[in-house]
Amino acid sequence: MSTKFSLVGNQTAAIDLSLLLVRIAAGGFMFTHGWGKLVKLVNGNFEFGDPIGLGVEVSLALTVFAEIICAFLILVGLFTRLAAIPLIITMIVAVFVVHLDHDFGKKELGLFYLINYLVLFLSGAGKYSVDSLLRNK
Template identity: 50%
Template sequence: MKNFQLKYIDLSLLLLRLTFASLMFLNHGWPKVLDFEEKFHSFPDPIGVGSEISYALTIFGEVFCPVLVAIGLFTRYASIPIIITMGVAIFIIHGADPLAKKEMALLYLVPFLVLLISGPGKLSLDSKLKV
């Protein structure tokens, strides 16, 4: 019975990784890549590092890291920039806004926090490569 339950946990982690990483990439990251020229110099600078660096960090957290999470490679490490990006959105960008404005970032933060804690499961490249 225990192996049966563990397989479902691994399948659940795969589903969590694929769903949230793909949604982050497709709905938030990829549009930023497509609008790179337009937004590069005018992106918000919530942490005071400059608009260009903020944009680059956001693209890293919303494009490259979700791809790594989706395939399950360096999953725990790749979750950290995503969590930081969502934390900045929640606490700085939307800090004074009502909960409804923070909701999307919260809904992304939680699954990546779960993956940071749990790891990607056995259905991942991390498991195969023993990372």
Template identity: 45%
Template structure:
């Protein structure tokens, strides 16, 4: 593997693990406060407070673990990007920039991962490498 490709993959690994861990904290906070949040969580899409909370937890906790592992990376980044779009454009639409800035930053990182994929240091890469080297 060329050195430039290794550096790119290392950068994607650092990005995936860092952003995955940071967002995982948000999901774990929602899990630990589920009983309190289930009746007061924002319902921007009209699904109900509890289902909105569960959807956010699924993205923020579940998909973040997948990002960290580099497993189904592009697919895992889609619910995360959608959650951040809802947060940025709907939930915090009327808030000042400093309130919605974090959602915007996360959104662009997820879009980047959707476009680039996880890099070579990922379970996705191991899977495709193994799949392409197995006899058919």
């Protein structure tokens, strides 16, 4: 690829920038999904589904862990591959259990998040991350 028309200089830089953007979107947006659930959990309101039979409290706590803690870790790029695992599981449950009988429109966002978390699991956080800072020390 000619660098004459390249916005970021080279393919490696483009990939690292792309991973940063994916992390900001997938981590930041998911954090907003989890915020309401965190408030419910802190307030002792356990009105939540129990899609895989773990109990309502456990299901809510695990979802909050994934959507708040793991989403934040993804956002900053810390323990990215490890943090992606609970989010992948959460999205699999959302898409293939909770919304199994719903039309594609209900599954679409969960599938989109799932694909992003799979990409981050496979690729890692990229250069612009805390993981990269720790690796280079």
